[in-house]
Structures are given as C-alpha cells and as structure tokens.
Amino acid sequence: MAQSCVPCYERPRNFQWYWKSSDVKWEEYLDVENEIIEDAHNERHEKDRFSSPITISTQKTTTTTCSDQNMLGEDDLLKYWLNKGSLDDIYRDLENADNKKTISDLAQEASNGIIQEGISIGEAEKARWLARQLNNVKNYGENMQFGPNTIPSEIGKTLVNLYTRDTFWCKLINSVIRDLSTMTRKKVNTIGPFCVLLRSYINDQGDNPFPSIVYRGLTLTDEERKNFMKEEMRFTAFTSTSKNRTLAELLGNTLLIIDLNVKERRHGSLIKIGRDISMMSNFPEEEEYLIIPRSTFNFEKYEYDESKDLQKHIVYLKGSNENNLQVSLVNFDSLMGKHGRVLYNQKRT
Numbered sequence: 534m535a536q537s538c539v540p541c542y543e544r545p546r547n548f549q550w551y552w553k554s555s556d557v558k559w560e561e562y563l564d565v566e567n568e569i570i571e572d573a574h575n576e577r578h579e580k581d582r583f584s585s586p587i588t589i590s591t592q593k594t595t596t597t598t599c600s601d602q603n604m605l606g607e608d609d610l611l612k613y614w615l616n617k618g619s620l621d622d623i624y625r626d627l628e629n630a631d632n633k634k635t636i637s638d639l640a641q642e643a644s645n646g647i648i649q650e651g652i653s654i655g656e657a658e659k660a661r662w663l664a665r666q667l668n669n670v671k672n673y674g675e676n677m678q679f680g681p682n683t684i685p686s687e688i689g690k691t692l693v694n695l696y697t698r699d700t701f702w703c704k705l706i707n708s709v710i711r712d713l714s715t716m717t718r719k720k721v722n723t724i725g726p727f728c729v730l731l732r733s734y735i736n737d738q739g740d741n742p743f744p745s746i747v748y749r750g751l752t753l754t755d756e757e758r759k760n761f762m763k764e765e766m767r768f769t770a771f772t773s774t775s776k777n778r779t780l781a782e783l784l785g786n787t788l789l790i791i792d793l794n795v796k797e798r799r800h801g802s803l804i805k806i807g808r809d810i811s812m813m814s815n816f817p818e819e820e821e822y823l824i825i826p827r828s829t830f831n832f833e834k835y836e837y838d839e840s841k842d843l844q845k846h847i848v849y850l851k852g853s854n855e856n857n858l859q860v861s862l863v864n865f866d867s868l869m870g871k872h873g874r875v876l877y878n879q880k881r882t
Contacts, residue, residue, distance in 0.1 A: 565588045577879070593682070618708050619827065621732060624725035627718070636674025640688055640787070644668050646723030647702060656701045663695050663702060679729075682737040688732030693813040696731060696771070711770040731771070735808045735825050742809055747774035747822045748781035749789040758787060761848045762832050772823055772824040776809070782821065787846040791830065795852040804854055830852040 601761070625632075634642075644664035651660020673685040684692075690819050706728060709720055753761075760766065773783045774791060782788055795804045807824040811817050833849035 534812060539606045547861050566767070593874055620713065620721075620725060620728050622718070623713075623716065624729050626674040627721055628725060632678065632680075634679055636677045636684060636688065636730070637671045638674075639679055639730055640667055640674055641673035643727035643730060644671070646726060649723050650705060651701065654701060659700050660702075663698070663700065666691055668693060679733075681733065684730060688730065689737070690813045692727065692731045692734055693810045693823070694815055696823075697810070697814040697816060699815075702727075707770040732825055735810075735823060736805075741804055742792070743803060744809065744822055745792065745794040747776055747791050747793060747807075747824075748778045749791065750776045750781040750784035751787055751789070752785035753787045758848065759845060761787075761789065761850065762835055765829060765831055765853065766850075767827055767829045768824060770826050772807075772826075772828070773819075774807075774822045774824060776811070776820040776822055782843065782845065785845075787848060790847060790849050792833070792849070792851040795854050798854055806852055817882075829858060 644667045647664045648660045649817040651657050669689050670687045673687045677683060706724055707723055709715055710728065793806070796802060797804050806828040807822050810823045811820045814821050831853050833851050836847050838845050838847055
C-alpha cells in the first residue's frame with residue numbers, strides 16, 4: 534500500500550526532513566510539512582514550503598432576545614443556537630434537520646470544509662493533505678446514519694489524529710467554538726461537520742480506560758488565574774490535558790489538577806467528559822486526554838508549591854455532575870492559547 538494511503542494514525546513517525554536556513558544551520562520541517570514532503574518524495578514529486586498558522590481571533594459578544602425557535606428565520610435561528618452555545622445543535626438544526634446524512638456524507642463535508650478554510654488563509658497544500666486523510670477512510674461510514682455512538686473507529690481515529698496535528702485547523706476550530714458569537718453560517722458549514730463527528734467519537738466511550746485525574750500546565754497572570762478559582766466554570770473548547778503530571782509541570786507557572794472521578798447522582802455511573810486519545814494522537818508521548826467542549830467544573834482549592842524544583846501555582850478542579858447547568862463561561866482556550874494545543878512539546882509553540 535502506498536504510504537499516502539495508510540491511515541494517518543498508523544503512519545510511521547521515523548522520518549524527518551530538514552531545510553538549510555544558513556551556511557551552517559539546518560532546520561526541521563514541522564508536522565504536516567514533513568508528511569507532505571515525505572509523500573512527495575515517495576511519489577517522486579517536489580513540494581514548496583508553506584506559510585505559518587493563522588492567528589487566533591479575538592473575543593466578541595452577540596446577544597439576541599429571540600425565544601421561540603419555531604418562529605425564527607434562518608439567520609435568527611443561527612443566533613438562537615449561538616445563545617444556546619452548542620455547535621452540535623447549530624449544525625444539526627441548520628444543516629441536518631432531517632437526519633438523512635450518512636457518516637460518510639459528514640466526513641466528505643468535513644474534508645470540503647478543511648480545504649475551503651485552508652485556501653482562504655493561504656494554507657491550501659496543508660489543507661488538501663488533511664482532507665485527503667479523511668477522504669481515505671470516509672467509505673467506512675457509507676450507509677451508516679449519523680447518531681450517538683455510531684462513528685466507525687477508522688474515521689474517529691483519523692479525526693483525532695488530524696485534530697492533534699500542528700496546523701491551522703486545530704487552532705481555527707478552537708478559536709471559533711470557544712466564542713460562538715463569532716460563528717457565521719459559512720463556519721457552520723466548514724467547521725461544523727468535523728466538530729460534530731469528533732465530539733461524537735470522543736463521547737463514544739465503550740470500554741476505553743478512564744483516568745481519575747488529569748493535568749494541564751499553562752502560564753497565567755494573577756487575574757487570569759482567578760477565572761479558574763470561581764465556584765463553577767465551563768471549558769468552552771476542546772481542551773487538551775495529560776495523564777502524566779510530570780509532563781504537564783514542564784509548561785507554565787500554573788498547574789491545573791482536574792479530578793474526573795465524578796458519578797451521576799441518579800444511577801451512580803461515572804460521568805465521562807472526554808477520552809484518552811494518546812494512541813491516536815500525532816504526539817502519543819503527551820499521554821493526552823481530550824475534554825469535550827462545554828464541560829463543567831467546580832473549583833476545589835488553591836495552593837502554591839514553593840519547592841525549589843517546582844514553584845508553581847496549583848489549582849484543583851473537579852468535574853461537575855451538573856454539566857447541564859447554565860454557568861458562567863471561562864474562556865479557557867484563550868488563556869492557554871499562547872501555547873496552542875501544546876502540552877509540553879516546546880517545538881510546537
């Protein structure tokens with residue numbers, strides 16, 4: 534099988550291409566550029582270097598007084614769901630109300646969206662590479678109607694792997710969904726299918742192992758840190774954490790210790806708000822646990838570790854068993870945005 538046809542989550546990671554920035558210094562190509570050049574080398578083609586990732590958008594606010602979605606026009610319906618704050622609901626109501634699309638259809642739409650967004654910011658070559666990986670596995674979703682716990686593993690693993698790539702795509706997704714007031718109908722069409730599929734796959738736990746505690750290191754000012762010390766908060770975007778405390782401590786001046794061992798009050802079952810994606814990630818060494826958007830947490834306690842080796846602010850959070858509550862949103866992704874998705878790999882900042 535040609536290397537470019539192997540699912541991206543199964544591709545080897547034992548190659549690295551370089552370019553010469555001066556007479557003495559060689560620089561590594563990063564992530565997708567490295568993959569593109571490897572594919573081109575295997576196919577005996579030549580490729581150019583590509584531009585840098587896009588800048589994360591700034592936060593804005595949009596409000597509406599509409600209350601009855603049955604009386605709303607298309608634009609007002611978008612505003613209605615923006616206030617509800619769920620991209621899944623926005624996409625389902627505006628683009629798949631009759632629920633006739635197959636998973637393969639959604640995968641194709643996700644591929645098209647990646648290409649459209651990539652072209653618009655001068656990242657066409659990277660976008661086509663990302664889209665091609667999804668197109669390579671979309672056939673696994675043919676004749677399968679989209680619904681809870683229905684995403685084939687081949688498609689789900691590809692979605693996770695593409696999300697963890699160091700490209701414009703992950704940054705664009707979180708810059709939009711962390712502040713849905715910036716959402717446009719175009720973004721519903723381009724970003725919506727990928728996010729809906731990814732969230733559905735993350736939600737499909739099956740027999741996957743579930744860590745009790747995860748960690749996140751980040752750099753915060755004193756004022757920013759106070760946002761994580763409110764009684765309740767909600768992480769608005771896909772949020773990367775690590776199962777490995779030592780790795781998380783390598784980044785930033787603040788360590789979030791997040792207790793996920795929370796049970797549903799009525800039935801006593803564990804409330805799962807994310808998934809261990811380390812074996813599907815492009816960076817498995819990060820031991821990543823990905824938390825889904827709009828997950829709610831409670832502040833437990835704060836302490837400062839003055840030990841010589843650490844010297845960190847430590848904030849303890851606990852997953853809420855009331856995740857459907859309307860609580861004040863904390864723009865977690867914007868606070869960690871200065872590091873992108875990176876957990877500890879400084880080369881990807």
